[in-house]
Amino acid sequence: MTSYALLSLLVIDSENQDGLTGYELKQRADFTLRFYWVSPAMSQIYTELERLTSHACVSVDEDVDGRRTTRRFRITPAGREALDTWLRDPTDDFPVLKHPVALRLMLGAMMGTDAVRDMLDRYEQALSERRQELEAVRAMLGDRESVAYAARVAEWGLTFFDAEATAIDRTRDSL
Amino acid sequence: MTSYALLSLLVIDSENQDGLTGYELKQRADFTLRFYWVSPAMSQIYTELERLTSHACVSVDEDVDGRRTTRRFRITPAGREALDTWLRDPTDDFPVLKHPVALRLMLGAMMGTDAVRDMLDRYEQALSERRQELEAVRAMLGDRESVAYAARVAEWGLTFFDAEATAIDRTRDSL
DNA sequence: AGCGTACTGTTCCTAATCGGAATATCGGAG
DNA sequence: CTCCGATATTCCGATTAGGAACAGTACGCT
Incomplete structure (x- = not known):
């Protein structure tokens, strides 16, 4: 489920051509996603990105900024398609409230x-x-x-x- | 957190002197707890009961019913105290909604x-x-x-x- | 220039939680 | 006595949670 949440953040940002780093994804999640989902842990964001990359749902750009290389992630057409399939899947489960x-x-x-x-x-x-x-x-x-x-x-x-x-x-x- | 949820189910049931089995706890959780929390997985119920037992927060009665022995769990005074301490702890966190x-x-x-x-x-x-x-x-x-x-x-x-x-x-x- | 410090970015670790399958016994309907 | 649903527990793998640790960068300050 979290992978779809991340893909949705990437889609929403996709007008911006640069893509997002894992760190930036965390920030966006903290800003909006947390109101209707949860903001995933750092660890989970990076592991999901790894998995999404291996499924070709996101592409990676390695930016060499002086001494360190950071990775910017963008959603691929395959990623959009996966997201679209999920959006059309009528088996949405019921909200979970932990109160x-x-x-x-x-x-x-x-x-x-x-x-x-x-x-x-x-x-x-x-x-x-x-x-x-x-x-x-x-x-x-x-x-x-x-x-x-x-x-x-x-x-x-x-x-x-x-x-x-x-x-x-x-x-x-x-x- | 789940351990407190289980303790609360045990407290609520504690007029009944017999205690509850893990299975029964799962049923109660499915019945009410799920509306404002989640109904924990079987696996988690039993592992939490294990832990609560090791902390003397619950006591176990082994019932020998013919060929199998089932375990009934009851909250102990120490368990009540732990629960009470938690109830008085003012650091309640905010509800989490996964929608x-x-x-x-x-x-x-x-x-x-x-x-x-x-x-x-x-x-x-x-x-x-x-x-x-x-x-x-x-x-x-x-x-x-x-x-x-x-x-x-x-x-x-x-x-x-x-x-x-x-x-x-x-x-x-x-x- | 050098220093402090807040921010950016990634990795790593541990624990908790989820979701059921698998196993086995029991109890009653037929 | 046999089948089937309910009771009871264990086991497994995967996902999620929550941060600490580590390292580089940017920027103001003296």
């Missing part, structure tokens, strides 16, 4: 009402920070047609964050 | 509007099935005080599902 707050809330009786309230407050705070970050991404995308789908994904994320805020309020009211 | 639909939506321009619509329809369908399952769990919990927190977690999940439905609608309207 530490819910996990703890389950044991609210053991925590006590005050500790639950504190936890909710902390989560509310963290949530509003994330929301602002995503809002900034959304604002940056504007209404340019070329990034319309990215904007839709950002909107989706904002809807999710708002629902979380609602859930916090409802839970607090029920205590 | 395949959003990942594909990002490349909507490559999919084409029709394929995007189809994907949204399929997700809407899958979502309503999940919602019904969770609704059934919620109904089963009723308003008994002993499961009030589980009910709150279920409500939280329903709020999430409703937000997903909203996001689907908004995305569809924007196409």
Whole structure:
């Protein structure tokens, strides 16, 4: 799955002819991918790139910058095709949510009402920070047609964050 | 993290004096834990139980049932304490969402509007099935005080599902 | 010029998690 | 008594997580 996520980052960047380094891919992942997926570990990015290269889904350019050589990766036509096949595969699986707050809330009786309230407050705070970050991404995308789908994904994320805020309020009211 | 999830299942079941087998834990996880976490693989359940046993957080009863011996696991006071310490730890991390639909939506321009619509329809369908399952769990919990927190977690999940439905609608309207 | 330091870029290591297949026993329907 | 589904555990390989370690680069500062 992660390989498709990386290919998608490479496609999105592909107007830029230079390609991306593993390091840059990590940065892009940290910037947007993390809102609806996870930002893969460094280690995984490089191993996936290795694999994608061996499948000819990405091509590598070795840049010699003085004393070190860095590698820039670009998606190949074969990579695009693999991505396209995956996009058309109708067996999309269901989203996975790992929610530490819910996990703890389950044991609210053991925590006590005050500790639950504190936890909710902390989560509310963290949530509003994330929301602002995503809002900034959304604002940056504007209404340019070329990034319309990215904007839709950002909107989706904002809807999710708002629902979380609602859930916090409802839970607090029920205590 | 998974070990705490298992401990929480054992705590919740602990009115029942018999304890649970690994298999039963898997069933409980499939039933509720999957809505706000993941249902761990068999392999992981047994390895975690092994580890928890070695840390004296769970105790094991070997039941000899005819030709085979099965093991029932119960949480120990030390296990409760470990769980309690974790519950009071204020460093709860942020929820992680892995959303395949959003990942594909990002490349909507490559999919084409029709394929995007189809994907949204399929997700809407899958979502309503999940919602019904969770609704059934919620109904089963009723308003008994002993499961009030589980009910709150279920409500939280329903709020999430409703937000997903909203996001689907908004995305569809924007196409 | 030399120094410090933050950033860029890659590799490496370990642990945790995933996903089921394989195995084997049990319990009940017919 | 036989078959089949449920119970129970083990095993395997692959993927994912999370950073530390290492090395070069860019840039401001004195």
